[in-house]
Amino acid sequence: MSPERFDHNVTPSESVKMIRSVIDEIEGNIAIIGSPFVGKSTLFTALLNLPAPRRSTDSLRSRALSPKTTLVDTPSFPPDLTPLHALLGLTYPSFESIEALIAILDRLPEEYWTQVEKLYGIPALMRPIEGNRFVHPARDLCVHVARKFGRLGKGGPNLEAAAQIIVEDCLKGKIRWWIVD
Amino acid sequence: MLAEQEDARRKREEERERKRKGDSNGVESGAEAHGLDEEIEVGNDFKVGVQIDDNEEEESIEGEFDSEDEEEDEDDEEDMDDEEDEGEESRSSDSEWEGIESDAEGETSDVDSLTELNTVRNSAKPPYLTAINRADLVIFVLDARAVNLTRSPQLEAYTEKKGKALMYVLNRAGISSSDDVSDLQNVYRLTSYSKPLIGSLNLSRHCPFSSCPPNDSIIMLPLLNQ
Numbered sequence: 203m204s205p206e207r208f209d210h211n212v213t214p215s216e217s218v219k220m221i222r223s224v225i226d227e228i229e230g231n232i233a234i235i236g237s238p239f240v241g242k243s244t245l246f247t248a249l250l251n252l253p254a255p256r257r258s259t260d261s262l263r264s265r266a267l268s269p270k271t272t273l274v275d276t277p278s279f280p281p282d283l284t285p286l287h288a289l290l291g292l293t294y295p296s297f298e299s300i301e302a303l304i305a306i307l308d309r310l311p312e313e314y315w316t317q318v319e320k321l322y323g324i325p326a327l328m329r330p331i332e333g334n335r336f337v338h339p340a341r342d343l344c345v346h347v348a349r350k351f352g353r354l355g356k357g358g359p360n361l362e363a364a365a366q367i368i369v370e371d372c373l374k375g376k377i378r379w380w381i382v383d
Numbered sequence: 384m385l386a387e388q389e390d391a392r393r394k395r396e397e398e399r400e401r402k403r404k405g406d407s408n409g410v411e412s413g414a415e416a417h418g419l420d421e422e423i424e425v426g427n428d429f430k431v432g433v434q435i436d437d438n439e440e441e442e443s444i445e446g447e448f449d450s451e452d453e454e455e456d457e458d459d460e461e462d463m464d465d466e467e468d469e470g471e472e473s474r475s476s477d478s479e480w481e482g483i484e485s486d487a488e489g490e491t492s493d494v495d496s497l498t499e500l501n502t503v504r505n506s507a508k509p510p511y512l513t514a515i516n517r518a519d520l521v522i523f524v525l526d527a528r529a530v531n532l533t534r535s536p537q538l539e540a541y542t543e544k545k546g547k548a549l550m551y552v553l554n555r556a557g558i559s560s561s562d563d564v565s566d567l568q569n570v571y572r573l574t575s576y577s578k579p580l581i582g583s584l585n586l587s588r589h590c591p592f593s594s595c596p597p598n599d600s601i602i603m604l605p606l607l608n609q
Binding site (some may be wrong): 221229231238241245262271290333 | 387463495509510514515517518520521522523524525526529532533534536537542548550552554555585
């Protein structure tokens with residue numbers, strides 16, 4: 203099969219039509235399954251032309267897609283959480299997420315670290331290269347970000363808040379990275 | 384003082400006895416006043432009831448207890464039956480999992496993790512398992528950025544074991560590092576899948592953060608054996 207490229211110009215309505223064209227041929231129940239925050243309920247509502255969900259699904263929810271077809275939305279199955287899940291917005295962030303991010307950035311080309319340095323105004327000397335390595339890279343990065351964004355608490359920099367900022371920047375694409383399956 | 388108290392007690396007891404007699408006489412008289420045999424019978428019954436009241440009550444109470452005991456026994460038996468049914472259900476559910484295990488040889492680890500996934504065995508099945516059991520088609524929604532992190536081989540195996548049609552929807556492919564659908568297929572090893580349908584969907588999904596990726600996308604890969 204010839205490789206197909208993902209078409210970024212495809213509109214959401216076209217995508218929904220495309221999906222409907224397939225599942226409309228099916229008679230019976232169609233269940234939507236997935237791990238948390240992958241977009242099960244969003245797909246469910248998009249196919250039914252309903253408003254977007256505002257909270258996570260905690261029970262089975264079914265709606266008639268056609269007279270012969272019922273669409274069923276389900277709660278998430280419990281995933282085996284890793285620090286990467288938070289970096290992908292698949293769970294809530296933690297400090298371990300930043301450690302995972304740094305471990306990934308260490309493996310990537312230098313341009314990725316340059317991007318992070320630009321974003322947070324980190325001195326180049328702090329870069330975790332050979333011979334100039336952070337003692338605690340994740341902690342140092344979070345401390346720097348907390349100071350820069352004023353996330354300071356009574357006990358010092360709020361590292362969890364800083365971690366959340368970094369993870370949000372990952373999700374927004376400000377920090378480019380990707381994982382290798 | 385004691386003698387006076389004893390006299391007072393005797394008087395009270397006598398008054399009580401009079402009241403009792405008066406009541407019974409009243410009933411009898413009341414029954415007779417109606418001039419109905421039935422009422423007399425009722426009165427006789429009542430008399431008998433008064434005389435044998437305690438015994439009857441005891442009998443009736445015993446009977447009630449007996450009946451309650453019987454009911455309890457029946458309930459117990461029903462409970463036992465229910466427990467046996469539950470046991471059978473649990474056994475049947477075990478057999479279901481064992482079925483998967485026996486068929487999926489060499490994938491016992493997956494099955495083990497599936498049993499872990501179904502954390503409370505004796506309680507109701509998780510909603511997603513119920514949905515899979517009742518579904519004709521199961522759509523697995525995955526994150527295209529982290530396919531292996533968001534998929535569940537155990538549930539996929541369970542779905543296939545149940546003979547349900549299976550479909551993957553890869554969400555957020557627009558922000559995935561790989562635009563090449565064939566790469567995704569290789570990751571998935573979707574050898575039995577037909578030509579993938581590719582789309583894009585702006586997903587204003589529920590997000591734990593204040594902002595979400597703006598251009599989430601979706602790729603759908605239908606299964607051949609629909």
